[in-house]
Amino acid sequence: xxxxxxxxxxxxxxxxxxxxxxxxxxxxxxxxxxxxxxxxxxxxxxxxxxxxxxxxxxxxxxxxxxxxxxxxxxxxxxxxxxxxxxxxxxxxxxxxxxxxxxxxxxxxxxxxxxxxxxxxxxxxxxxxxxxxxxxxxxxxxxxxxxxxxxxxxxxxxxxxx
Amino acid sequence: xxxxxxxxxxxxxxxxxxxxxxxxxxxxxxxxxxxxxxxxxxxxxxxxxxxxxxxxxxxxxxxxxxxxxxxxxxxxxxxxxxxxxxxxxxxxxxxxxxxxxxxxxxxxxxxxxxxxxxxxxxxxxxxxxxxxxxxxxxxxxxxxxxxxxxxxxxxxxxxxxxxxxxxxxxxxxxxxxxxxxxxxxxxxxxxxxxxxxxxxxxxxxxxxxxxxxxxxxxxxxxxxxxxxxxxxxxxxxxxxxxxxxxxxxxxxxxxxxxxxxxxxxxxxxxxxxxxxxxxxxxxxxxxxxxxxxxxxxxxxxxxxxxxxxxxxxxxxxxxxxxxxxxxxxxxxxxxxxxxxxxxxxxxxxxxxxxxxxxxxxxxxxxxxxxxxxxxxxxxxxxxxxxxxxxxxxxxxxxxxxxxxxxxxxxxx
Numbered sequence: 001x002x003x004x005x006x007x008x009x010x011x012x013x014x015x016x017x018x019x020x021x022x023x024x025x026x027x028x029x030x031x032x033x034x035x036x037x038x039x040x041x042x043x044x045x046x047x048x049x050x051x052x053x054x055x056x057x058x059x060x061x062x063x064x065x066x067x068x069x070x071x072x073x074x075x076x077x078x079x080x081x082x083x084x085x086x087x088x089x090x091x092x093x094x095x096x097x098x099x100x101x102x103x104x105x106x107x108x109x110x111x112x113x114x115x116x117x118x119x120x121x122x123x124x125x126x127x128x129x130x131x132x133x134x135x136x137x138x139x140x141x142x143x144x145x146x147x148x149x150x151x152x153x154x155x156x157x158x159x160x161x
Numbered sequence: 162x163x164x165x166x167x168x169x170x171x172x173x174x175x176x177x178x179x180x181x182x183x184x185x186x187x188x189x190x191x192x193x194x195x196x197x198x199x200x201x202x203x204x205x206x207x208x209x210x211x212x213x214x215x216x217x218x219x220x221x222x223x224x225x226x227x228x229x230x231x232x233x234x235x236x237x238x239x240x241x242x243x244x245x246x247x248x249x250x251x252x253x254x255x256x257x258x259x260x261x262x263x264x265x266x267x268x269x270x271x272x273x274x275x276x277x278x279x280x281x282x283x284x285x286x287x288x289x290x291x292x293x294x295x296x297x298x299x300x301x302x303x304x305x306x307x308x309x310x311x312x313x314x315x316x317x318x319x320x321x322x323x324x325x326x327x328x329x330x331x332x333x334x335x336x337x338x339x340x341x342x343x344x345x346x347x348x349x350x351x352x353x354x355x356x357x358x359x360x361x362x363x364x365x366x367x368x369x370x371x372x373x374x375x376x377x378x379x380x381x382x383x384x385x386x387x388x389x390x391x392x393x394x395x396x397x398x399x400x401x402x403x404x405x406x407x408x409x410x411x412x413x414x415x416x417x418x419x420x421x422x423x424x425x426x427x428x429x430x431x432x433x434x435x436x437x438x439x440x441x442x443x444x445x446x447x448x449x450x451x452x453x454x455x456x457x458x459x460x461x462x463x464x465x466x467x468x469x470x471x472x473x474x475x476x477x478x479x480x481x482x483x484x485x486x487x488x489x490x491x492x493x494x495x496x497x498x499x500x501x502x503x504x505x506x507x508x509x510x511x512x513x514x515x516x517x518x519x520x521x522x523x524x525x526x527x528x529x530x531x532x533x534x535x536x537x538x539x540x541x542x543x544x545x546x547x548x549x550x551x552x553x554x555x556x557x558x559x560x561x562x563x564x565x566x567x568x569x570x571x572x573x
Contacts, residue, residue: 122355160469
């Protein structure tokens, strides 16, 4: 599959590898610099101002602090990388990508979930794709995300009297 | 079936190679120029909330539908349709023919297997109306540390509408049950995510003693109207006091079993907790897990919404609900000093068993500053809510930790 990859995808992969290696401050600095040089609004990489718009294709950087240096595919909400395609083909055919994004598991746990889906939920034999899928899932939706922040009180302040 | 799946995969792969790679590339290179027609059909990533639902409901999954109600939207005493959370396991049934809808009672422990039309159920048995809590067993899951597997519900996978229907007990008396009956299982008309019609998305049940309680209903109305499609139209079980997963929707079959029902999602770790407590994050084998039963005692603050700032006074009217699967609510208390002292609230008891009680009080803050208000309910069996997430379990069920909101007092 990789020999058919268009140049555009190469750009994405390189860009996302680059992003991963840099911290968010540097990225923001560079984005702002490029934005200014390119003349602002006409430049095609920008934050999504209208989250309901489906007519515009843009990349958005995630607001989730756990995945701050990843590029999110706007249509699926999944982190972009070379294995995303095979994940979309095999996983999102039946269920929403939410079931991936809200899960954190290491490769053996993802493997067990795939086995469970094959044994009880009608998932097909993934063949050679299984390795790439587990690699993608455990890399981007792995145990590093397992500490939960949600019991903290999350608050938007507003006057009530 | 395997061949079919292989073909399907082949088809999807082929189409995705010609469209999806292009699409990914387009995101940087072509910007806004690419037409939307290239989106593969299953890219539903941005579904708005379904029709009839409040726009502020949080979409936790859109295939299947799982929607959480922000706690401040649960302020109504009787939860209206638009503010009731949704927890579905499969796709919604299609082309429902109400006139020909039937409920079949069968299974190895039924004496006279029988099929009823909806009309026969409505006319042939005495109907009852109860307000009863529906709560997802995973409500509060996101409070567990380390993270538990499953949909990350906050505290809003709960609601308390009014249900109209007949007692399952009365129908089971009509069919008769054998002496060896121990469990009932339900089957519904929802469609498995894979599209396989031979598979059920979920088929759970309850022991006979629970099935024949007065508050176990076969219901066709919610808040005086037909039950909405998302919530089980035209017929569903409502089993008061247990997690909503046993209240089967789009109900078509009741099986009377001579063993614990073995339908989809009855086996551990689904809807099961370690029989003996484990340390947070510890592994536990399926044989050492027990099926969850009664809902734990719980309460929420529905007014004000967290984040309220008081500028004109230091007094605050505050209210909410409390419920339990073990008895009724005995008292509800608030703390504004992180649990050091507790102040008892005025309580309006449940309208019937397994409904929720309403509580309210007025708080007087001593000074300006940041406060957290914690709420804690106690039921008539002596069960009290813990202040922090209790008994960690791998799937994150039955977290009944106190609900906490933040308030700032800034009176000049």
